[in-house]
Amino acid sequence: MFRINDNFTKLPASYLFSEVARRVKAYTDANPGVEVIRMGIGDVTRPLCPAVIEALHKAVDHEAAGESFQGYGPEQGYAFLRDKISLYDYKERGIDIEPDEIFVSDGAKSDTGNIGDILSTSNRVAVTDPVYPVYVDTNVMGGRAGELGEDGRWSRIEYLPCTSENSFVPSLPLSKPDVVYLCYPNNPTGTTLTRDQLKVWVDYCRDNGVLLLFDAAYEAFIREEDVPHSIYEIEGAKDVAIEFRSYSKTAGFTGIRLGYTVVPKGLKGLDEDGSPVELNGLWRRRQTTKFNGASYLTQRGAEALYSEEGRRQVKETIDYYLENARMLRVGLAEAGYEVVGGINSPYIWLKTPATMTSWEFFDYLLERYHIVGTPGSGFGPSGEGYFRLTAFNTHENTRCCVERLSLK
Amino acid sequence: MFRINDNFTKLPASYLFSEVARRVKAYTDANPGVEVIRMGIGDVTRPLCPAVIEALHKAVDHEAAGESFQGYGPEQGYAFLRDKISLYDYKERGIDIEPDEIFVSDGAKSDTGNIGDILSTSNRVAVTDPVYPVYVDTNVMGGRAGELGEDGRWSRIEYLPCTSENSFVPSLPLSKPDVVYLCYPNNPTGTTLTRDQLKVWVDYCRDNGVLLLFDAAYEAFIREEDVPHSIYEIEGAKDVAIEFRSYSKTAGFTGIRLGYTVVPKGLKGLDEDGSPVELNGLWRRRQTTKFNGASYLTQRGAEALYSEEGRRQVKETIDYYLENARMLRVGLAEAGYEVVGGINSPYIWLKTPATMTSWEFFDYLLERYHIVGTPGSGFGPSGEGYFRLTAFNTHENTRCCVERLSLK
Numbered sequence: 001m002f003r004i005n006d007n008f009t010k011l012p013a014s015y016l017f018s019e020v021a022r023r024v025k026a027y028t029d030a031n032p033g034v035e036v037i038r039m040g041i042g043d044v045t046r047p048l049c050p051a052v053i054e055a056l057h058k059a060v061d062h063e064a065a066g067e068s069f070q071g072y073g074p075e076q077g078y079a080f081l082r083d084k085i086s087l088y089d090y091k092e093r094g095i096d097i098e099p100d101e102i103f104v105s106d107g108a109k110s111d112t113g114n115i116g117d118i119l120s121t122s123n124r125v126a127v128t129d130p131v132y133p134v135y136v137d138t139n140v141m142g143g144r145a146g147e148l149g150e151d152g153r154w155s156r157i158e159y160l161p162c163t164s165e166n167s168f169v170p171s172l173p174l175s176k177p178d179v180v181y182l183c184y185p186n187n188p189t190g191t192t193l194t195r196d197q198l199k200v201w202v203d204y205c206r207d208n209g210v211l212l213l214f215d216a217a218y219e220a221f222i223r224e225e226d227v228p229h230s231i232y233e234i235e236g237a238k239d240v241a242i243e244f245r246s247y248s249k250t251a252g253f254t255g256i257r258l259g260y261t262v263v264p265k266g267l268k269g270l271d272e273d274g275s276p277v278e279l280n281g282l283w284r285r286r287q288t289t290k291f292n293g294a295s296y297l298t299q300r301g302a303e304a305l306y307s308e309e310g311r312r313q314v315k316e317t318i319d320y321y322l323e324n325a326r327m328l329r330v331g332l333a334e335a336g337y338e339v340v341g342g343i344n345s346p347y348i349w350l351k352t353p354a355t356m357t358s359w360e361f362f363d364y365l366l367e368r369y370h371i372v373g374t375p376g377s378g379f380g381p382s383g384e385g386y387f388r389l390t391a392f393n394t395h396e397n398t399r400c401c402v403e404r405l406s407l408k
Numbered sequence: 409m410f411r412i413n414d415n416f417t418k419l420p421a422s423y424l425f426s427e428v429a430r431r432v433k434a435y436t437d438a439n440p441g442v443e444v445i446r447m448g449i450g451d452v453t454r455p456l457c458p459a460v461i462e463a464l465h466k467a468v469d470h471e472a473a474g475e476s477f478q479g480y481g482p483e484q485g486y487a488f489l490r491d492k493i494s495l496y497d498y499k500e501r502g503i504d505i506e507p508d509e510i511f512v513s514d515g516a517k518s519d520t521g522n523i524g525d526i527l528s529t530s531n532r533v534a535v536t537d538p539v540y541p542v543y544v545d546t547n548v549m550g551g552r553a554g555e556l557g558e559d560g561r562w563s564r565i566e567y568l569p570c571t572s573e574n575s576f577v578p579s580l581p582l583s584k585p586d587v588v589y590l591c592y593p594n595n596p597t598g599t600t601l602t603r604d605q606l607k608v609w610v611d612y613c614r615d616n617g618v619l620l621l622f623d624a625a626y627e628a629f630i631r632e633e634d635v636p637h638s639i640y641e642i643e644g645a646k647d648v649a650i651e652f653r654s655y656s657k658t659a660g661f662t663g664i665r666l667g668y669t670v671v672p673k674g675l676k677g678l679d680e681d682g683s684p685v686e687l688n689g690l691w692r693r694r695q696t697t698k699f700n701g702a703s704y705l706t707q708r709g710a711e712a713l714y715s716e717e718g719r720r721q722v723k724e725t726i727d728y729y730l731e732n733a734r735m736l737r738v739g740l741a742e743a744g745y746e747v748v749g750g751i752n753s754p755y756i757w758l759k760t761p762a763t764m765t766s767w768e769f770f771d772y773l774l775e776r777y778h779i780v781g782t783p784g785s786g787f788g789p790s791g792e793g794y795f796r797l798t799a800f801n802t803h804e805n806t807r808c809c810v811e812r813l814s815l816k
Contacts, residue, residue, distance in 0.1 A: 005528055056471070
């Protein structure tokens with residue numbers, strides 16, 4: 001009889017957001033009329049900007065007439081979009097990324113998940129801790145994680161703690177991994193690394209033949225000068241790094257789906273004979289074989305983001321969220337919480353008071369202040385004792401959240 | 409240094425459609441002014457129907473206002489769509505498929521490619537020959553194919569020839585495979601299997617613990633009573649089969665991307681201990697971890713296909729293509745060609761005359777008649793000596809194609 005991939009059965013149930021939803025429902029059922037403020041799930045709330053809406057309507061009309069109808073597009077994305085990405089996201093920042101190094105997809109979650117297809121299952125992986133769970137779970141599925149220990153750590157994955165003890169700056173790995181995932185601005189902590197701090201990582205990867213998988217999904221929230229928008233701002237990064245980008249948080253595309261991945265030419269891994277092989281060609285083959293391109297509509301929508309109007313409108317929306325982040329950061333600090341994030345990021349990461357666990361603090365916030373956040377322990381062992389709030393809400397609700405949390 | 413997935417380096421370059429394009433360009437460059445009729449690539453040409461266009465515009469407007477804005481949707485697809493699929497594509501045909509057995513995605517190519525994620529790499533695979541190349545290539549990537557022989561066959565894949573010698577009806581496998589891919593109506597041959605013929609396969613899979621991966625992407629072209637629209641019309645199929653569906657050819661969604669996959673509850677494979685594990689939960693985990701849902705816009709577009717208007721409009725478009733298929737089938741048969749397909753399918757599969765190879769016939773058609781098709785050898789060893797024409801063109805061009813091919 002046919003066999004399943006046993007790695008899937010090793011994965012414990014993913015219960016973070018369903019458990020959050022269950023507890024919120026139990027509370028609101030028991031307390032009708034109480035107004036709960038949701039600062040938990042990292043989804044945007046502001047509508048798509050007018051430039052995108054206009055482009056989407058136009059693209060729909062293209063699909064309505066034979067002469068403008070668009071069927072199968074290039075699996076790696078339309079040139080009209082990849083050219084603009086190359087120009088505006090890279091060349092204008094002095095980074096030489098060509099259109100044929102860019103692969104447009106339905107989102108960064110797909111790409112960070114699927115990138116393992118082109119890598120050997122023998123590679124050892126390192127992740128920061130806390131971490132976006134997709135990096136870990138997809139390596140479990142791919143057979144790279146080993147066994148799950150009682151401490152919540154997988155035996156073949158190195159966890160690089162990011163806590164207040166090291167100011168949320170991960171140390172270099174000790175275990176000689178082959179692949180490292182970094183996400184900056186970071187989900188869930190909202191922290192960033194400076195140019196010099198990222199250079200340490202690029203140099204380390206170059207010196208040790210390590211592939212750096214760099215998730216820059218929150219790049220649009222960066223406002224400080226010394227925080228790189230792309231890993232390729234660091235010299236030598238094109239030899240070691242794949243970069244993942246997303247329009248989800250940048251432009252509110254969580255519902256209409258679009259992202260892209262940069263696989264620079266010249267970035268090489270070893271085959272079984274020890275010969276170097278370019279990853280760009282491998283990813284191209286993966287995408288042309290297992291993917292049929294992102295929606296034409298969404299690609300036209302993304303193209304509009306690079307117009308003068310589009311760029312201004314995106315900035316306005318991000319500024320709106322960043323003002324929420326500022327309110328949370330400043331207000332909670334004033335209220336006595338230990339807080340990081342929220343400067344170049346929509347995420348606020350706070351230390352739970354006294355000896356409360358993340359889930360105890362979740363219940364406490366919900367019952368006492370009627371506020372929903374996300375327990376840090378859901379993001380990995382080093383997230384225990386922390387809590388995530390997001391800036392994806394209205395000014396009014398955010399202000400109200402700060403006021404409630406300031407009540408003693 | 410980090411290692412790549414060596415299976416990728418085993419794949420020969422995929423050159424079928426690029427070689428077609430190269431030869432066409434060389435010919436048209438050398439013969440300016442000659443009007444070439446393209447009957448090669450299997451992409452639709454008719455615009456989206458008015459019901460879909462209206463739904464897409466409405467969905468775009470939802471994304472323009474805060475109160476109707478849709479962010480992350482359920483990874484398995486919105487209930488508004490899955491409920492309609494369950495009702496109209498299954499229950500109305502007397503098949504009990506529930507919404508939680510349906511997983512909406514960005515297309516059948518992604519799903520037929522990614523399904524290997526949940527299956528052991530030790531499984532042995534059988535495919536019909538000729539075949540949609542994605543089934544073979546993704547199993548090469550997944551390490552199930554063995555080595556490529558000089559005859560163009562992979563050592564661990566069983567090829568089930570479908571040629572005029574067996575009237576294009578595949579024999580049951582001889583090698584005891586664990587997984588079988590069937591695509592009916594078939595790409596590339598355009599042939600179908602009757603209810604009784606499919607029952608042989610379902611019974612075989614049940615008796616031998618074989619997983620049946622059934623690709624029904626061309627289901628909408630079925631017009632004959634005795635040809636099942638779904639594998640689940642066959643008794644017992646829910647215990648052995650996963651079904652892939654696509655809106656690409658059904659409704660012209662090749663550019664806006666949507667499909668779905670049915671993984672029935674109760675369909676089980678063995679884990680390493682020999683215990684049965686439900687595939688529905690594994691695929692759910694795969695999709696929630698490596699995929700973030702299909703575009704809200706496209707899902708609203710697909711919903712409109714199930715309205716009375718939408719169903720009528722889709723039928724009109726398919727009828728248009730089927731009339732082309734009929735013209736090709738009848739006209740080419742009258743002109744003396746040996747032809748199959750084109751009754752419940754947009755594809756016509758013809759035997760190349762005399763001892764011409766597929767590529768020789770390609771050159772002959774291009775040079776003598778200025779018609780572009782697809783060489784059958786591009787779909788597998790048993791495709792040699794055959795040629796594919798598609799019905800995805802205008803009536804006028806199709807008529808002209810038949811007239812040219814009828815010239816002696």
